[in-house]
Amino acid sequence: MKLRFNRTEASDVLSAICSVAGQRTTKDILKCVRLEARPDVLMLSATDLELSLRCAVAQVEVEAPGDSLVVADTLARIVRECGDELLSIETTKNLLEVRGVGSHFQIVTQDVETFPAVPTMEGEPDVTIEYGALLRLVELSAFAAAHESTRYAINGVLWEIEGPRLVLAATDGRRLAVARGELAGDGLTEQKSAIVPSKTLALLGRLPVDKDTRVGIQLAENQLLLSLGRANISSSLVEGRFPKYQDVIPNDCDRELQLNTAEFHSALKRAALLTNEESKGVRFAFSEGTLTLSSRAPEQGEATIALPVDFQGTELEIGFNPQFLLDVLRVVHADEVTLAFKAENRPGVIRLGEAYTYVVMPVNLASA
Amino acid sequence: MKPDRHILHVDMDAFFAAVEQRDHPELRGKPVLVGGDPKGRGVVSTASYEARPFGCGSAMPMAQAVRLCPDAIIVRPSMTRYSEASAQVFSIFEHYTPKVEPLSIDEAFLDVTGSTRLLGPAEKIARELKQRIQEETQLTASIGVASNKFLAKLASDQEKPDGLVVVQSDAILAFLDPLPVSRLWGVGKATLPKLERLGVQTFADLRRHAKEELRQHFGDTGERFYRLVRGIDDRDVITDRQAKSISHEVTFSVDVNDEDHLRRVLLHHTEGVARRLRRHGRVARTVSIKVRTSNFATVTRSLTLTEGTDETDTLWRSASTLFQPWWSKHELAVRLIGMAASNLTESRDEQLALFDATDDRRDTRQLDQAVDEIRNRYGNGAIERGTAMTPDEK
Numbered sequence: 001m002k003l004r005f006n007r008t009e010a011s012d013v014l015s016a017i018c019s020v021a022g023q024r025t026t027k028d029i030l031k032c033v034r035l036e037a038r039p040d041v042l043m044l045s046a047t048d049l050e051l052s053l054r055c056a057v058a059q060v061e062v063e064a065p066g067d068s069l070v071v072a073d074t075l076a077r078i079v080r081e082c083g084d085e086l087l088s089i090e091t092t093k094n095l096l097e098v099r100g101v102g103s104h105f106q107i108v109t110q111d112v113e114t115f116p117a118v119p120t121m122e123g124e125p126d127v128t129i130e131y132g133a134l135l136r137l138v139e140l141s142a143f144a145a146a147h148e149s150t151r152y153a154i155n156g157v158l159w160e161i162e163g164p165r166l167v168l169a170a171t172d173g174r175r176l177a178v179a180r181g182e183l184a185g186d187g188l189t190e191q192k193s194a195i196v197p198s199k200t201l202a203l204l205g206r207l208p209v210d211k212d213t214r215v216g217i218q219l220a221e222n223q224l225l226l227s228l229g230r231a232n233i234s235s236s237l238v239e240g241r242f243p244k245y246q247d248v249i250p251n252d253c254d255r256e257l258q259l260n261t262a263e264f265h266s267a268l269k270r271a272a273l274l275t276n277e278e279s280k281g282v283r284f285a286f287s288e289g290t291l292t293l294s295s296r297a298p299e300q301g302e303a304t305i306a307l308p309v310d311f312q313g314t315e316l317e318i319g320f321n322p323q324f325l326l327d328v329l330r331v332v333h334a335d336e337v338t339l340a341f342k343a344e345n346r347p348g349v350i351r352l353g354e355a356y357t358y359v360v361m362p363v364n365l366a367s368a
Numbered sequence: 369m370k371p372d373r374h375i376l377h378v379d380m381d382a383f384f385a386a387v388e389q390r391d392h393p394e395l396r397g398k399p400v401l402v403g404g405d406p407k408g409r410g411v412v413s414t415a416s417y418e419a420r421p422f423g424c425g426s427a428m429p430m431a432q433a434v435r436l437c438p439d440a441i442i443v444r445p446s447m448t449r450y451s452e453a454s455a456q457v458f459s460i461f462e463h464y465t466p467k468v469e470p471l472s473i474d475e476a477f478l479d480v481t482g483s484t485r486l487l488g489p490a491e492k493i494a495r496e497l498k499q500r501i502q503e504e505t506q507l508t509a510s511i512g513v514a515s516n517k518f519l520a521k522l523a524s525d526q527e528k529p530d531g532l533v534v535v536q537s538d539a540i541l542a543f544l545d546p547l548p549v550s551r552l553w554g555v556g557k558a559t560l561p562k563l564e565r566l567g568v569q570t571f572a573d574l575r576r577h578a579k580e581e582l583r584q585h586f587g588d589t590g591e592r593f594y595r596l597v598r599g600i601d602d603r604d605v606i607t608d609r610q611a612k613s614i615s616h617e618v619t620f621s622v623d624v625n626d627e628d629h630l631r632r633v634l635l636h637h638t639e640g641v642a643r644r645l646r647r648h649g650r651v652a653r654t655v656s657i658k659v660r661t662s663n664f665a666t667v668t669r670s671l672t673l674t675e676g677t678d679e680t681d682t683l684w685r686s687a688s689t690l691f692q693p694w695w696s697k698h699e700l701a702v703r704l705i706g707m708a709a710s711n712l713t714e715s716r717d718e719q720l721a722l723f724d725a726t727d728d729r730r731d732t733r734q735l736d737q738a739v740d741e742i743r744n745r746y747g748n749g750a751i752e753r754g755t756a757m758t759p760d761e762k
Contacts, residue, residue, distance in 0.1 A: 148671050172674055173721050243723045281717040321719060345720065364718040 001037045001066025001091040006059035007084055007100075012208035013044055013055050014076035016231075019206055020053045021046035021072035033072035034115050035089075035096075037062045045118045046072055051200050052118040055207070056230040069110040070096050078105050119234040121225040125216030126192065127161055128184045131228055132211035135204065137168045137179045139331050140356055142201040144177035145170040153240030156195040159224070161217070163187045169245050175324045175360040176245055184214055192219045195238035200224070207231050249359055250347050253340035255286070257311050261337050265329040267305045271295045272322035274303040281319035281363035286311050295322075318344040319365040325350070328358045374490035375605060376478040377512040377520035378497065380457065381529035383474035385416035387453050388443050390506045399424070399440040406430040406442060411622040413445055417529055429622060447636065450474075456505050463500075464493055469605045470644075472618070477517055479605035491534050498532060518553055518601035519543070525551075540599035545572035552596060554589055558664075562586075571597045608648045615656075616640045617706025623662040625701040631691065637707035638687050642680040645709060646740060651676030652709030655686035659694060660704035669694060672711065675719055680736055683709060 014033070022030040025048065036043040039062055045054040068091045075098070079087065084100035091097070091109065098105040138157075146154040149172065160167040164187035169178045209228045216227040226233040271282045271293035278298060285292040291309045296302040318341060329337070334352055341348040350358040380386065384402040389395045399419035404410020412433045415424040422437035434440060454473045461468045464487065467479035480493050487493050494511045501509050512523025514535040523533040523543070535543050548570060549555060549563050562585065568574045574582075575597045582590030595601065608614055616637035624630060634657065645652060656670035669690040677683060687707050 146674060149674070171722060173723060174675070174719055176722060248722045278714050279717055280719075319717065347722065359722065361720040361722050364720060 001035070001068055001089065002064040003037050003042060003060055003062045003090075004086055004088045005042060005057055005061070007079060007082060007087050009059045009208075010042075010057045010087070011076070011079045013057050014072070014079055016055060016203065016206045016208065017044050017046045017053060018072050018076045019203055020048060020051055022048045023073065028071075029069075029110065029114055029116070031071050031073065032069045032110055032115060033075060034112065034118075035068045035070070037065045037067070039065060045115075047116055047118050049116060050197065050236040051203065052234045053203065054118050054120060054232045058230070066091060067112045068096050069112045069115050070107045071110075074107055078107075118232075119223065119225065120232045121216065121218050121227050121234075123218075125218045125225075125227060127166070127186070127188060127217050128214045129166055129181065129217065130184050130211070131207075131209055131213040131215050133181045133184075134166070134215050135211070137166065137181045138201045138204055140179035141168040141170045141177045142198060143170075143327050143331065144172060144175055144358070145198050146172035147198075149173065151240070153195055153238055153242050156197045156238035156242075157201055158193060158195050158242045158245070159217075159219075160191065160193040161188050161219070162191055163189075166217070169242070171243065171245060174321075175327075175358065176248060177328070178245065178249070178357045178359075180355050193242075194219050194224055195240065195242055196224055196235060197238055200233065200235040203233065248347065249357055250340075250342065250349060253342050253349055255311075255313055255316065255342065256338060256340040257309055258336050259291075259309060259339050261329055261332060261334055263307060264337070264339075265326070267291075267293055267307045268322050268325055268329070271303050271305050272326065274301055275322060276300065280321050280323075281365045282322045283317055283319050283365055285315070285317045286313075287315045288312060316341075316344065318348065319363040320348060320360060321363055324360045328360075332356070372481070373479065373515050374481045374484055374493075375514055375517055375520045376480055376490065376494055376497070377514075377517065377524040378457075378461070378476050378478060379510050379512075379521075379524045379528070380474035381508045381510055382414050382416050383453075383507070384414035384445055384450055385419075385443075386507050387450055389416060391449065392443075395441060395443070399437050400443055401430065401433050401437075401440045402443050402445050403430050403433075404444075406434045411620070415440075453505055453507060457501055457507070457509070460497065460500055460504060464497055467605050467607055469607060472616075477520065477605045491532075494532055494534070498530075515540075516599070516601040517603050517605065518596055519599055521553075522547065522551060535599075541575075544597060544599055545570060545575070547571045549574055552593060554592060554596075559586065559589070608644050609650075612712065613656075613708050613710035614641050614644050614650075614652070614712070615658075615706055615708030617658060617704060617708075619660075619704045620702065623701035623703050624705075625699065627695055627699075630695070630702055630705055631688070633705055634687055634691055634707055635684060637705070638684045639680055641707055641709050642678060642683050642736070643740060645678040645712075646736065650712045650714055651678045652683070652712050653677075654709070654711035655683055655690065656708040656710065657687055657690045657694075658704070658706040658708065659691075659702055661698070662701040662703055664703070666704075667694065670708075670710075676711070676713055678736075680739075683707075 017033050021033060025031060030048055034045045042057040042060040043054055044057060078098050082100045082103060088099045094109050095106045096109050141157055145157050149155055154171055158169040164183055165180050166183055167180045207228060209231055213229040218225040222237055224235045224237060274295045274297045275282060276297045279296060283294045289308060291307045293305045328350055332352055338351040344362060347359045347361050385400045388400055388402060400416035401412050401419055401424060402414045403412040410430040412426050412428045412430055414426055419437050419440050424433040424437050450473060461476060461478055465478050465480045465483045469477040480490050484490060490513050494513050498509055498511055501507060508530040510524045510528045510531040512520040512533050514520040514523050515537055519535045523535050526533040549568050550560055574593060579594045582594050618633060653676045654670055654672045656668055658668045660666045671686055671690060
């Protein structure tokens with residue numbers, strides 16, 4: 001194998017590869033990237049056996065095709081640290097040599113044959129969606145997933161193909177994010193759903209793929225396959241039953257107001273300054289024309305922030321963990337959001353039109 | 369060294385057997401073996417003092433104990449009555465000091481330094497405590513009184529049963545020197561032969577070795593040995609309220625490789641830990657289990673929850689989630705199993721939950737409260753989780 005490539009191009013692909021190739025795995029083979037040089041393309045692949053990525057590097061000149069297998073992190077760091085515009089790679093018996101101006105690296109290669117097969121999509125995708133639209137759905141939902149819940153199903157994000165839409169839903173048991181996006185082509189008549197691991201969603205955000213790329217989605221048995229132009233992803237699915245999230249989206253909220261996202265975000269950040277692990281709730285006191293946020297951290301102090309809002313009706317106090325709201329305000333990218341609720345022990349809802357619903361359960365504030 | 373502390377180590381005498389003899393008068397004055405089935409792989413949990421002269425002890429297969437003492441009466445353990453008696457004893461402790469560090473069901477450290485002004489010298493407190501335990505529970509305890517935990521624990525063991533040994537500050541070395549080195553905290557099956565090769569048999573022998581030399585042979589442990597044989601131990605008595613973690617563990621006298629039994633013990637631990645959390649108004653975010661296998665390899669597994677909890681159910685689900693993969697992968701004989709809750713904070717604001725929470729979680733909370741109340745009033749044995757019962761109790 002012998003080739004020259006554009007360093008920045010390859011570096012982008014390698015950093016995505018490294019988010020798949022295991023760093024903490026005990027199986028050395030899973031720390032590796034497989035290089036496949038074909039007449040006019042270089043394909044890189046990595047897998048942790050649950051998530052696989054195969055991605056083409058653009059701007060390559062292949063002199064001699066061939067395959068090689070090296071530790072991904074080592075190659076990625078070499079490519080990142082070299083200042084050259086172009087680098088060349090050549091393999092000898094069991095070494096892979098990288099050359100730039102003044103630098104020469106020799107990395108030990110592994111046996112290519114031992115690398116696990118990386119599944120790719122066969123046949124047509126079930127549906128397609130623009131990469132930019134998919135990224136937006138991921139951004140709006142993935143943060144709400146649980147991390148180490150003993151209910152495994154909620155450590156992933158639910159993908160539902162429903163008619164002409166793709167819906168992503170995530171929850172950690174205290175808040176729920178539901179993002180709905182339009183598919184690019186035809187929808188499906190049957191409904192399909194799967195729980196996708198968070199690691200897979202994180203990878204989606206790191207791909208060197210243009211926003212207008214059409215993403216093909218195929219839900220096969222126990223597996224999600226994605227084709228994104230130059231990149232192909234296959235991911236195992238999370239087993240288990242995702243909670244019936246529709247049931248907890250309240251439809252009886254009788255108080256609703258429009259909030260300026262930036263002002264609300266800033267006020268909430270200030271109120272959150274005086275919360276801590278022991279006393280994590282911020283008190284939301286709604287009165288005619290004003291929302292007063294207050295917090296109190298034992299032995300530290302307290303905060304009161306008043307925000308003029310368009311609120312009418314009887315006064316109400318409700319507690320929320322500010323982090324759950326800050327999380328969502330950071331990703332909505334809209335001038336205004338709708339906040340709706342009913343009572344101090346009932347869920348609050350943040351909405352962005354029809355496309356996004358975020359439900360958050362309140363905190364029972366310790367009576368101070 | 370910290371000046372002038374007064375530490376008590378209270379250790380109940382042949383606890384399980386003593387409870388049985390108390391509750392069944394026909395067993396009094398007779399050799400009693402509490403433990404498993406002599407026909408199977410059962411082991412002795414506790415041998416009454418009447419059985420001990422025959423050589424019966426708690427690290428012994430039941431079949432062997434029966435051969436040594438054919439007249440012994442075998443009693444299957446009933447943990448619920450033991451926990452009940454234990455709760456009674458611990459509530460007596462609280463009359464003497466708030467600084468109580470529970471070590472196990474029948475053993476605790478008490479720091480009575482602050483109580484001496486009101487209640488008199490530590491020795492007097494210990495004497496009263498023994499008497500009160502005897503009066504209220506008809507059980508005997510052995511107590512060691514000293515200026516630190518290490519000495520107090522050695523002292524309580526010195527004149528069992530029904531002993532009271534006070535180690536005066538000017539008699540520490542005289543007390544320690546003749547003791548066999550196997551009594552030193554941290555000396556086990558691995559270290560003992562090493563010490564013997566060095567010609568060390570007693571504390572006095574060990575005291576003749578320089579700090580550097582002990583360090584060379586035993587690393588950090590060597591340095592601790594150096595301090596301990598001089599009677600120096602600065603560890604505080606840690607109450608549940610100050611504790612960074614709350615844990616329960618048990619070392620089996622004989623390795624256990626029965627999954628059901630291990631799970632049941634782990635659930636018992638979890639219930640105990642959860643109850644201690646609730647009693648002190650604390651919640652835990654990290655749950656750990658600890659397993660030591662027959663080859664002395666110790667594994668700990670832990671997970672951190674998004675939200676602190678004091679619910680038995682949530683803690684048990686976590687502990688069980690940690691145990692299951694380990695067990696199905698290894699299925700090794702287990703010597704010790706423990707459960708710990710750490711990452712503790714005071715519980716104040718309560719985050720409501722979306723799904724099971726709204727209904728199930730409220731139920732869980734009410735259930736925990738009801739169980740605690742019943743146990744506080746009628747003792748631990750009054751109510752039991754279905755899964756914690758042994759088949760013959762159901």
